[in-house]
Amino acid sequence: MTDFRARSHGLNTWANMRLCAEGGEPAQPNILDALFKGTTMKVFLEKIMGKPMRRMTTFEGISKQQKLTRADWFVSGLQECGFLSMSHRVDKEFFVESFG
Numbered sequence: 729m730t731d732f733r734a735r736s737h738g739l740n741t742w743a744n745m746r747l748c749a750e751g752g753e754p755a756q757p758n759i760l761d762a763l764f765k766g767t768t769m770k771v772f773l774e775k776i777m778g779k780p781m782r783r784m785t786t787f788e789g790i791s792k793q794q795k796l797t798r799a800d801w802f803v804s805g806l807q808e809c810g811f812l813s814m815s816h817r818v819d820k821e822f823f824v825e826s827f828g
Contacts, residue, residue, distance in 0.1 A: 736760075739759060739760075740756070740757070740758070740759045743756070743759040743763075743772060744756060744759065746772060746775045746776060747768070747771060747772055747775065749775060753768055753771050753772075756768065763787075764787045764788075764823075765786075765787070765788060766786055766788065767785065767786055769784065769786075769787060769798075769802065770784045770785060770786070773802050773805055773806070776806065776809065776811055777805055777806070777808075777809040777811070778809070779809075781801070781802075781805060783798075783801055784798055784801055784802065792824060795824045796820055796821070796824055799818070799820035799823055799824060800820065803818045803820065
């Protein structure tokens with residue numbers, strides 16, 4: 729459990745540094761929950777990719793299929809900007825079921 733806690737804390741710190749840069753979003757105590765609420769995911773991805781994501785707005789109030797589609801968009805965006813390798817696979821179903 730300590731390893732997971734350390735990794736989670738590290739992810740929180742890393743993500744909050746990007747979200748808060750240049751007067752962005754306020755720091756989030758639990759980034760995994762925050763990414764799927766409001767526009768946090770959109771802002772986070774825009775900071776990483778350096779460009780606006782016009783198609784993505786929020787994960788709230790949309791169907792499971794719409795969440796899966798948005799998950800495809802953000803994984804594709806992270807691959808296109810070189811943040812994730814093209815061979816990297818993400819279990820979008822897991823994210824939608826767990827956090828969405």
